[in-house]
Amino acid sequence: MPQVLLIEDHQTVRDGLQLALTRQGHTVDAVATGEQGLERMRASAPDVVVLDLMLPGMDGFEVCRRIRQRGDLPIIMLTARNDDMDVVAGLEAGADDYVVKPVQARVLEARIRAVLRRTGGDSRRPGPERPGLHQHGALTIDRAALVVSKGGVPVSLAPTELRLLLELAYTPGQVLSRQQLLEAVWEHGYLGDSRLVDACVQRLRAKIEDEPSTPVFIQTVRGFGYRFGPL
Amino acid sequence: MTPWNRARAMALGLRTRLLLAFALLGVTTTAVVASGSYFQARTVILQQAQDAAVASLTDQLTKVYPILGLPPSPEELNVLAQRLSDRDSYALVHYRDRWASGVDGREPLTPELRKEVAGGQIAWQRVDRGGHPVLLIGTQLRIERSDGTSVESGVEVYSVRSLASEQRSIDRLATLAWVTGGLSLILAVLLALLAARGVLRPVRELGRAARRLGEGDLSTRLTVRGVDELADVTRTFNDTAATIERQVGELRRMEADARRFVADVSHELRTPLAAMTAVTDVLDEEADRLPGDAGQAARLVSQETQSLTQLVNDLIEVSRFDSGTARLALDDVDVAAAVTATLRLRGWTDRVRTELPPGVVARLDPRRLDVIVANLVGNAFRHGAEPVSVRLRAEPEWFTIEVADEGPGLDPEVLPHVFDRFYKADTARTRSEGSGLGLAIAWENARLHRHGGQSGSLVASNASRGGAVFTLRLPRTAAETTAAGGVR
Numbered sequence: 001m002p003q004v005l006l007i008e009d010h011q012t013v014r015d016g017l018q019l020a021l022t023r024q025g026h027t028v029d030a031v032a033t034g035e036q037g038l039e040r041m042r043a044s045a046p047d048v049v050v051l052d053l054m055l056p057g058m059d060g061f062e063v064c065r066r067i068r069q070r071g072d073l074p075i076i077m078l079t080a081r082n083d084d085m086d087v088v089a090g091l092e093a094g095a096d097d098y099v100v101k102p103v104q105a106r107v108l109e110a111r112i113r114a115v116l117r118r119t120g121g122d123s124r125r126p127g128p129e130r131p132g133l134h135q136h137g138a139l140t141i142d143r144a145a146l147v148v149s150k151g152g153v154p155v156s157l158a159p160t161e162l163r164l165l166l167e168l169a170y171t172p173g174q175v176l177s178r179q180q181l182l183e184a185v186w187e188h189g190y191l192g193d194s195r196l197v198d199a200c201v202q203r204l205r206a207k208i209e210d211e212p213s214t215p216v217f218i219q220t221v222r223g224f225g226y227r228f229g230p231l
Numbered sequence: 232m233t234p235w236n237r238a239r240a241m242a243l244g245l246r247t248r249l250l251l252a253f254a255l256l257g258v259t260t261t262a263v264v265a266s267g268s269y270f271q272a273r274t275v276i277l278q279q280a281q282d283a284a285v286a287s288l289t290d291q292l293t294k295v296y297p298i299l300g301l302p303p304s305p306e307e308l309n310v311l312a313q314r315l316s317d318r319d320s321y322a323l324v325h326y327r328d329r330w331a332s333g334v335d336g337r338e339p340l341t342p343e344l345r346k347e348v349a350g351g352q353i354a355w356q357r358v359d360r361g362g363h364p365v366l367l368i369g370t371q372l373r374i375e376r377s378d379g380t381s382v383e384s385g386v387e388v389y390s391v392r393s394l395a396s397e398q399r400s401i402d403r404l405a406t407l408a409w410v411t412g413g414l415s416l417i418l419a420v421l422l423a424l425l426a427a428r429g430v431l432r433p434v435r436e437l438g439r440a441a442r443r444l445g446e447g448d449l450s451t452r453l454t455v456r457g458v459d460e461l462a463d464v465t466r467t468f469n470d471t472a473a474t475i476e477r478q479v480g481e482l483r484r485m486e487a488d489a490r491r492f493v494a495d496v497s498h499e500l501r502t503p504l505a506a507m508t509a510v511t512d513v514l515d516e517e518a519d520r521l522p523g524d525a526g527q528a529a530r531l532v533s534q535e536t537q538s539l540t541q542l543v544n545d546l547i548e549v550s551r552f553d554s555g556t557a558r559l560a561l562d563d564v565d566v567a568a569a570v571t572a573t574l575r576l577r578g579w580t581d582r583v584r585t586e587l588p589p590g591v592v593a594r595l596d597p598r599r600l601d602v603i604v605a606n607l608v609g610n611a612f613r614h615g616a617e618p619v620s621v622r623l624r625a626e627p628e629w630f631t632i633e634v635a636d637e638g639p640g641l642d643p644e645v646l647p648h649v650f651d652r653f654y655k656a657d658t659a660r661t662r663s664e665g666s667g668l669g670l671a672i673a674w675e676n677a678r679l680h681r682h683g684g685q686s687g688s689l690v691a692s693n694a695s696r697g698g699a700v701f702t703l704r705l706p707r708t709a710a711e712t713t714a715a716g717g718v719r
Contacts, residue, residue, distance in 0.1 A: 010502050010505070010506070012502070012503065012506035013502060013505045013506045013509065015506070016505070016506040016507070016508075016509030016510045017509045019509070019510055019513065020509050020510055020512055020513055023513060023516075080498070080501055080502075080505075101501060101502075101505040101508075102501060102504040102505040102507070102508035102509070102540050102543075103505070103508060103509070104508055104509070104511060104512055105509050105510070105511075105512040105513070106512050177563075178562060179562075179597075189576065193560065193598075194560065194562050194597075195560060223563045223594070224563065
């Protein structure tokens with residue numbers, strides 16, 4: 001039973017989402033502020049955080065960054081407006097996905113399921129699998145254990161970052177468009193937000209590239225998308 | 232304004248008119264003064280020459296008085312003629328049918344003159360002989376009787392005097408008049424230019440300022456110089472500009488307030504809507520299990536919550552266009568694939584006839600393209616009649632997507648308003664069919680795509696064989712920059 005931590009300051013919205021998600025079979029822990037949310041995370045171990053960006057006190061971006069500092073817990077942002085600045089800032093703070101309020105419960109539910117599939121815990125995870133150790137230059141990808149290390153040092157990747165790396169590294173040298181990646185990694189239908197891909201690539205580069213501004217592993221092919229290598 | 236009218240207006244510009252007026256004034260004055268003094272001087276010169284000649288002739292005749300007995304001999308006539316001739320003139324002497332010195336003086340003499348002289352008068356006349364002005368003076372010698380009276384002798388004496396030197400003086404006068412006229416014309420033109428500059432500079436400044444004002448620079452003001460009529464006009468201009476600036480500022484502030492209000496209201500509505508939307512799924516699931524009216528009411532609330540959400544989202548989208556905060560999220564897209572996906576996503580694939588050549592790649596915001604195409608095709612189904620067709624055409628820099636239906640087409644009165652916000656052609660149309668902002672948003676979305684100073688466009692028209700046609704034209708490489716919000 002997936003455990004969801006819902007951080008939302010408006011009580012009616014919080015109650016509505018809690019009601020709907022509980023009916024879908026989730027265990028929902030709902031709190032009103034970021035501080036409460038961070039505290040609750042210490043007590044229980046949620047599988048996913050649904051986080052409103054507009055919060056009194058500590059705002060959603062800061063909460064997002066703090067969760068990221070602690071680990072790779074999947075985060076879905078709830079944004080009141082799909083203003084570009086909010087979305088981009090949230091993705092840069094480390095969110096895995098976002099939905100725009102007002103959101104129907106089943107849409108949010110589908111995103112939660114998708115993000116959970118990206119973590120190792122869900123056995124129904126689709127996508128290319130080729131268990132075993134794969135060496136790409138200094139980068140070692142263990143597709144069975146879902147561990148990435150660089151020069152023998154393990155690299156800590158968030159689930160979405162890991163899935164994106166696995167997807168790209170599966171076909172080295174082949175260009176994948178943002179839409180292809182959105183469908184494969186985020187399970188968005190057509191017309192997903194390609195900024196999700198861009199933000200995730202940025203975070204991934206910061207972790208695995210020597211020089212993120214001149215990437216070796218994940219290269220941008222302008223006008224087409226991204227490519228792993230060639231090394 | 233036709234080119235001819237424009238040419239005439241330019242030909243009669245203020246500067247030209249001033250120049251013409253000054254030149255005309257100068258020339259007229261000079262002509263009157265110069266010609267007046269010329270003619271007067273000419274008359275005086277000729278009169279003096281004439282008087283002097285007559286006096287000289289009379290004087291000389293007195294010297295040869297009295298004449299010998301009649302009839303005079305030819306020698307006497309010759310001597311007379313010789314005596315009366317000098318440097319400037321020669322004399323012709325005639326008695327009955329004889330001419331002195333055998334000179335036939337009839338040639339220069341006119342019949343009128345001779346007739347008057349024959350009548351005993353002193354007569355003179357100016358004639359032109361081969362281009363030279365000549366003065367003719369004629370008289371009869373008189374014979375003095377013993378009783379003191381005198382009678383005509385029949386001896387006619389004519390003096391033919393050249394007026395060449397007088398003519399030279401007159402010619403000099405004429406030349407002087409022409410020169411004076413020319414000089415005064417130049418002076419007049421110079422004065423006119425000076426005056427024109429003085430008048431035209433402020434007028435031109437005023438014109439430039441008015442143009443700037445018209446172009447939207449409402450802070451335009453002019454420096455008031457002097458106290459003349461132009462200064463008055465300048466002051467009036469400044470006052471008017473200040474009033475316009477104040478009023479436009481007020482209107483803009485009110486408009487901005489109104490827009491901010493709409494945006495704020497929309498955002499405020501989002502929170503309750505977010506709570507309601509979260510549970511619409513619950514309502515939908517439970518509706519079938521609820522008895523009669525309760526189930527119907529649950530479905531109605533769920534449906535209308537979704538409509539309201541759509542309306543609020545559209546309002547927020549519109550306010551984003553108005554405030555200029557709408558941004559493009561650009562991506563490289565195969566347009567045919569994008570349109571196909573839009574149709575597939577909404578289950579329209581089998582209902583639309585498509586003509587989508589592959590390989591038309593464009594850099595645009597795919598979600599905005601989806602919004603536009605979905606709106607146009609959706610409208611075609613709702614208001615037009617099937618079959619609905621979607622045609623893609625590529626140009627080097629642009630592409631067009633044409634959405635056409637086979638319905639009755641758009642009413643000519645409706646056509647200019649189809650992209651207006653909340654404009655509804657059919658007042659009986661139910662609200663659930665859309666927020667009334669769909670086409671306005673599609674129009675703004677098209678305009679947001681810019682390339683080389685040109686915006687994308689969405690145009691509504693009617694096909695010649697009936698049916699509405701919406702033509703979307705977008706650049707194949709939209710600029711990254713964000714366009715300012717379109718104000719309609």
